[in-house]
Amino acid sequence: MSSALHPAPRTSPRFRALTPRDLDGLLQRVSLSAGERLALRAVSTVLPFRTNTYVVDELIDWSAVPDDPVFRLTFPQAGMLPEPDLKQMADLLSQEAPKAEVLRAAHEIRMRLNPHPSGQLDANVPVHEGERLAGLQHKYPETLLIFPRQGQTCHAYCTYCFRWPQFVGESELRIATDDITTTTAYLRAHPEVTSTLITGGDPLVMSTEVLRRYVDPLLEIDTVRSIRIGTKSLAFWPYRFTSDRDADDLLRLFEKVVASGRHLALMAHFTHPQELRPPVVREAMRRVRGTGAGIRCQGPLVAGINDSAEAWAELWDETTTLGAVPYYQFVERDTGPQGYFGVPLARGHQIFRDAYARVSGLARTVRGPVMSAMPGKVCVDGIAEVAGEKVFVLHLIQARDPALVDRPFFAAYDESATWFTDLRPAFGAREFLPGLGYLEHRTS
Secondary structure, eight states: OOGGGSSOOSOOOOOOEEOHHHHHHHHTTSOOOHHHHHHHHHHHTTSOOOEEHHIIIIIOOGGGTTTOHHHHHHSOOGGGSOHHHHHHHHHHHHTTOOHHHHHHHHHHHHHTTOSSOTTTTTTTOOEETTEEOTTEEEEETTEEEEOBGGGOSOSSOOTTOTTGGGGSSOGGGOOOBOOHHHHHHHHHHOTTOOEEEEOSSOGGGSOHHHHHHHHGGGGGOTTOOEEEEEEOHHHHOGGGTTTSTTHHHHHHHHHHHHHTTOEEEEEEEOOSGGGGOSHHHHHHHHHHHHTTOEEEEEEEEOTTTTOSHHHHHHHHHHHHHTTOEEEEEEEOOSSTTHHHHOOOHHHHHHHHHHHHTTSOGGGTTOEEEEEEOSSEEEEEEEEEEETTEEEEEEEEEEESSGGGBTOOEEEEOOTTOOSGGGOOBGGGOSEEETTEEHHHHHHO
16 A cells, blocks of 8 residues: 555545525624625626535634635635626625526626636637537647536635536536546547546546446546646545545545656645645545656636735745745736636736745746637736837747747737736737737637
8 A cells, every 4th residue: 555545634624515595604703784694695696606514614814804815815805796787686685686686697697707718618619520610629739628517616715716607507517527428538549648637626526436427437548648737626626535435546646647657736726825734635635646647737816805025935846845836926817706806917917926936946836927828828927118119028938829839929018908808919910920910819
C-alpha cells in the first residue's frame, strides 16, 4: 500500500449540502434586515447558491460577515444583479408570485448575463462523423474538455463562477455527457489531442466508481499523455481525499493513472488563503501528492474577495510550501455577475505584479492576469509607453490558432477596461495581430 493511503483519519463529518431553502436560516447568524435578506434570496433565484456545513462552520468567520472573503465567495450579494433585475425578483418573491412567473423572469435575466461566453456552445463544440458532441469542448488542438453528466454540480458554488449556467436547472444551458464510447472514438480520430481535462461542475462530487468509468477508457488511448481533473474539492470538501467512504479508492485510481505513464494533475481552485488554513486541507494535499499526482492551483482575481497583493502572495507562498504549483491567476470572465466581481485590467496587473514581487522563484510559475477569451488565453504582461502611446502589452499563452501563441501585441491603454472586448489595437491599427482581428473580436 502506498504512502498516500496511510495514515488517514477514519472519521469524517457527513457531507451536507445547504441550498436556497436554507438561506434564510443561515443568514440569521448575522444582523441583516428583512429587506437585505429578501435581496439575497432574490439573487439566489437567478444565480445558483449551494454551500455545505464544512464551508459554513470551518471557513467562514461569521464575526467578520459581510466582509469575510469566504462568505462573499459563497453567499449571494445584492450587487450581483443589476438593480432593476434585483428589484423585479424581490417584488415577485415578496408578492408570492406563482413559481412559473418567477422562473420565467429568472430565465429572462439569465439570458442577459451572457451565459456561455467565448464560443462555448458553438465554436468550441467538436464534431464527430457529422454529429456535434454535446458535453465536450475542443477549443485548443491538443486539449479536450470532458463534462461528465454526473459531475455537473459542486460541493459548494462560488458566487463569481463562470460555469453558473451548469447549475441553474435549465437543460439548454448545460454542458454534459455520459457517452464515453463516442468520447473515446473522437479521441482516437484526433491524435493531436494529448491532454484531457475532466471538468464541470466538479468531477470529484462523483463517486470513485463513476469517475473511473470516465478515466479508465482514457488509459487505453496512447496519444493521451496527460489527464487533468478540475476541482474545488480541496478547498470546499477536503474529506473527499481523507476519510470519505471511497477516499482510498480515489487515491488508488490516481495511482493507476500515474502508473500508466500519464501525468495526472488536479487543477485545484483556491480563491483565498483562508481556504488553506484547516489542517484537513493540508492532509488532503499530502495524500494526493503521495499518489504521484500533481496539484496546480488557479483562481480568478475577484473584487471584494481577493483583490489585494497580500492575499495573492500568501496564497502562492502557502500552496508552494504545500507542494503545489501556482498556475494561473485569471481575470473574471465576461458572464454572470462580472460587473460586480470584475477588476479593471490595469488594477489587476498591478495586484499581480506586486504579489509576484513578494514571492520566491518557486512560486513564480504562476501566470497572469489571464483572460480566457474567444481567441484564447490572453495574458496581460504589463503597461508601457511605446512610440509615445501608453499601451497594454499582451500575448496569447494558448490560442485557437497555434500560430498566434506567444506573439506579443499591444492594446491602447484603457483604465476602465475589464475584458478583452473592451480593448482596441494600439497605434491606430485595425487589428491586434494578423489573424487576430479587432473588428471580428468586437462582434464575436
